[in-house]
Amino acid sequence: MLTHRGVVFALVVATLVAAALPSPAAGQSADAYFEFLMARRLEAQGDNAGALAALERAFVANPASAEVKAEIASFQLRRNRRADAEKAAREALALNDNNLEAHRVLGLIAAANVDTINARTQAAQLEAAAREAIGHLERAAADPSGTIDFNLYYTLGRLHLRIGDAAKAVDALTRVVNQNPGSVQGRLSLAQAFAAGNDLKGAISTLDIIVDDEPRVASSLAQYQEQAGLLKDAATSYTKAIAVQPMSRELKFRRVNVLLDAGDFAQAAQYAGEAQAQHADDLRFPRLRARALFESGARDRAFAVLEPTAKQFPRDASTQFALSDLYKEAGRAEDAERTLRALVTVDPNNPDALNYLGYFLADRGQGPQLEEAVRLVERALASDPQNPAYLDSLGWAHFRRGSLDDAEKYLSPAAQRLPSNSVIQDHFGDLLARRGRLQDAISAWGRALSGDGDDIDPALIQKKIADAQIKLSR
Secondary structure (H helix, E strand, O other), X not given: OOOHHHHHHHHHHHHHOOOOOOOOOOOOXXXXXXXXXXXXXXXXXXXXXXXXXXXXXXXXXXXXXXXXXXXXXXXXXXXXXXHHHHXXXXXXXXXXXXXXXXXXXXXXXXXXXXXXXXXXXXXXXXXXXXXXXXXXXXXXXXXXXXXXXXXHHHHHHHHHXXXXXXXXXXXXHHHHHHHOOOOHHHHHHHHHHHHHOOOXXXXXXXXXXXXOOOHHHHHHHHHHHHHOOOHHHHHHHHHHHHHHOOOOHHHHHHHHHHHHHHOOHHHHHHHHHHHHHHOOOOOHHHHHXXXXXXXXXXXXXXXXXXXXXXXXXXXXXXXXXXXXXXXXXXXXXXXHHHHHHHHHHHOOOOHHHHHHXXXXXXXXXXXXXXXXXXXXXXXXXXXXXXXXXXXXXXXXXXXXXXXXXXXXXXXXXHHHHOOOOHHHHHHHHHHHHHOOOHHHHHHHHHHHHHOOOOOOOHHHHHHHHHHHHHHHHO
């Protein structure tokens, strides 16, 4: 009995393997051609054993015929007998290395093998298998008649994507889409190829043209639009995708996020509220709703949403962190600290909670609070000694207490591991400046400005750079 994988493979190859019936070749006997025709008739009638026997008689009648051997290979592949198909195809190529059908069979077998390889753990094996498949399929595609095989080029495009050759993937998949403009899978793959080549405009236009008729592509379109910074367009596409998958939490989550990033806080709050009602167990939605309300200026409503959630789920760190952040931004530092301490009390071994409270105390505390900050983050770091966020927190706590050697011990590796993290680079710049290494400090602050931009004051950093440059010029 065929396995599920075998059934799927059999269905695929039955579609992909085009076994065109050849006319009698020069020197081919009438008996061989008769048996060839008989094989086709028997296969159509469901008599596979009889069909194979007829093909074997055809080859006996004309043992120099690569066409008959290639037809045997195609027949075996349609029956999901890959080993027999490969053997026959290689025998056909031994008779005529230019036989297109034999190359097609070997290419499809190699392509199927690629799909069974784990790209991360067996990269070299995947590369070799993919290039073997590509080599055969490109030979098969060189049809002198100029015929473009939709399925062959689709397989070629996917193989090029697997090995990271985006340009060749785009070329192959463009042929597919040009031949069949309504192919959803063809367009999704072509969009993926454009995106792999950093051509988001190409990816978006490939899907945008059919999204109204084929809303199944809306989710992928939205992601490309989001990557391109077209946030409101992405929100519209996510809405179309949700109409197809109305219970998808991930699509709703992404839609709210892009609206938040776009600054449409009212719409974000509305959609987050609807999702919260539909998925009451998903704490992401009250957090997003509270954030949207807070950003819109409805701070009391934001706390009315998030405080009951935090009370109901005292061990959910993400919710406690979100509430603490709102308190902090609202100028309620004592409430922010109380929230974090409550989390550490109920979950004392949570390294993120220890780090969060430690960093909070380091950022605003003095004296004893700085000593406590060091102890808290040291406990977090003990569970994950290489975590750059924990290293930064501990380094910053030491910096705030004036221990510059200890601060550099931790801030330097944190800055090396996360060169685009603006906060960490800003901290490292402050340390370097304190130590008199002004040029190095300017470089670190420059990285802060060109980094992710989260939780920094660009104007303040630019002032620090200007002040350091003045000192250097004296």
